Amino acid sequence: MPNNNQAGKRENARVPRHIAIILDGNGRWARKRGLPRTAGHAVGAETFRKIATYCRDIGVEYLTVYAFSTENWKRPEGEVAAIMKLLGKYLQEAIDTMERDHIRMKVLGGLEELSPELRAMVRKTDEISQRYEGFQANICLNYGGRDEILRAARRYAADYAEGRADADLTEEGFSEYLYSAGIPDPDLLIRPGGEVRISNFLLWQCAYAEFYFTDVLWPDFGPEELDKAIAVFNSRDRRYGGVK
Ligand code: IPE
Numbered sequence: 626m627p628n629n630n631q632a633g634k635r636e637n638a639r640v641p642r643h644i645a646i647i648l649d650g651n652g653r654w655a656r657k658r659g660l661p662r663t664a665g666h667a668v669g670a671e672t673f674r675k676i677a678t679y680c681r682d683i684g685v686e687y688l689t690v691y692a693f694s695t696e697n698w699k700r701p702e703g704e705v706a707a708i709m710k711l712l713g714k715y716l717q718e719a720i721d722t723m724e725r726d727h728i729r730m731k732v733l734g735g736l737e738e739l740s741p742e743l744r745a746m747v748r749k750t751d752e753i754s755q756r757y758e759g760f761q762a763n764i765c766l767n768y769g770g771r772d773e774i775l776r777a778a779r780r781y782a783a784d785y786a787e788g789r790a791d792a793d794l795t796e797e798g799f800s801e802y803l804y805s806a807g808i809p810d811p812d813l814l815i816r817p818g819g820e821v822r823i824s825n826f827l828l829w830q831c832a833y834a835e836f837y838f839t840d841v842l843w844p845d846f847g848p849e850e851l852d853k854a855i856a857v858f859n860s861r862d863r864r865y866g867g868v869k
């Protein structure tokens with residue numbers, strides 16, 4: 626699809642290369658309207674589609690969203706099932722449109738706990754993604770930051786024990802064991818929904834991300850909210866521990 630939002634691109638002269646978003650507030654959005662929480666998830670999924678398109682149009686290279694955490698299995702069975710159904714619907718839709726739009730999509734998280742249908746869709750999106758370069762959407766699904774680090778440590782230990790890795794592990798080397806291998810760290814982390822916490826998201830990768838919190842609930846989060854977050858990001862002084 627051609628880039629049809631040049632105006633947006635100009636306004637955000639410095640667009641973060643990688644934006645990460647914790648998709649939060651779906652349940653409260655629905656409750657405020659007297660709807661079941663699952664209705665909020667459905668609208669939130671649409672919001673993801675709009676924001677992903679907007680990110681691509683303004684020149685963001687990577688968008689990583691937190692869609693389902695390793696802790697979210699604690700929720701009522703019906704809610705989990707509804708979320709999984711929505712994820713399946715959107716992954717299938719992504720499979721149908723990725724080729725046309727030359728979009729890359731990657732699922733980050735523990736896949737073995739997902740249904741065989743979802744796993745098959747993830748394999749398909751991976752396969753299509755290999756054929757393209759350009760905008761990449763990462764969906765964190767059954768994802769936990771600690772779980773990711775632990776799995777990486779176990780895989781490194783196994784490689785070391787079998788002589789495939791040596792003892793002088795570096796930060797860059799360890800990063801290659803994470804789900805996010807090959808993806809640059811997020812520059813901007815956005816959490817809508819009013820909570821001011823990281824909830825086990827990208828613990829390793831957000832070491833120097835700029836954080837932006839807003840009370841706007843995810844289903845209400847539009848391009849203008851993203852523009853606001855980017856404007857705040859541009860006002861920050863990123864020092865990485867140095868002095869200027
Ligand atoms: C985020 O919205 C979606 C998931 C965590 C799956 P919530 O469902 O957490 O919505 P709130 O925070 O209860 O409003």
Ligand code: IPE
Nearest residue numbers: 647648649691692693694824
């Ligand atoms: C974080 O939201 C996880 C996702 C958005 C997938 P939660 O709603 O699960 O986080 P807490 O419980 O408020 O920390």
Ligand code: MG
Nearest residue numbers: 649650651818
């Ligand atoms: Mg929440």
